[in-house]
Amino acid sequence: MRHEPGPRAFVANSSRGPGRRAGSLMKTNHVFALIAWALKGGLFVTFLFCCAFDVAADENWQMLASNAWATVSVERTLYEKAGHQNFFVHVIVANQTKRKVGVDLSSYWKVIRPNQWGVNEQNHRGVINEKRLSRAKLDDITRERLKTAYDAGTLKLVDPQAKVDYYVNFNASGRKDIEKLRGRYCLVVMDGEIFFTDGQDVGLLSLWDQEQAREVAIPTPIIWKSVPKDATLVLD
16 A cells, blocks of 8 residues: 655555455445434434435445534545646535535645555455554644634635535655556545634544545546646645
């Protein structure tokens, strides 16, 4: 597998063996876990169910995580951009609230992004060899920074029940690197978090507690797509 130790990426061998399952089952489990949470909290389940399934029910998408603020999903394919040596992944953030929410896309290291990739015969990793950044914290400095950015209009604003998408690169590999290897699946392991604010409250959606869902199995041969000209890019 390939992964990023701290701020950069390095190469290790792809491995096979017993590991975590990936695919539509993890996607369904996340939706029903969300519904159970909503029922327990007395929330309006139909809204959450429809919002989650809008993207997650599509086999071309995988839901990574969801909370009261948002649902984050990733497309099960890879993108390339003319003049750029890295590959990209396409991420959608769906606002789950009834308020206009600001999403912080200002830094590569403060968004959900690809952290590791490899080619494998199975749709999950075997022996896991991955380095991750420390779990982000919502401290007072971060809270004030986000509220200030919201007031200044520098966050990506998302209307209630609406979505915003972005394309984020893997900082050390491109299409040529992937196509040198052979296997039934290209496994892209996502990591990171997304920060939100409505100008008053501040929230965080992290992949630290979503170990299974982080593994995105893309069948090979990959159907490559081009990053749209007007796309929102998050680059390292």
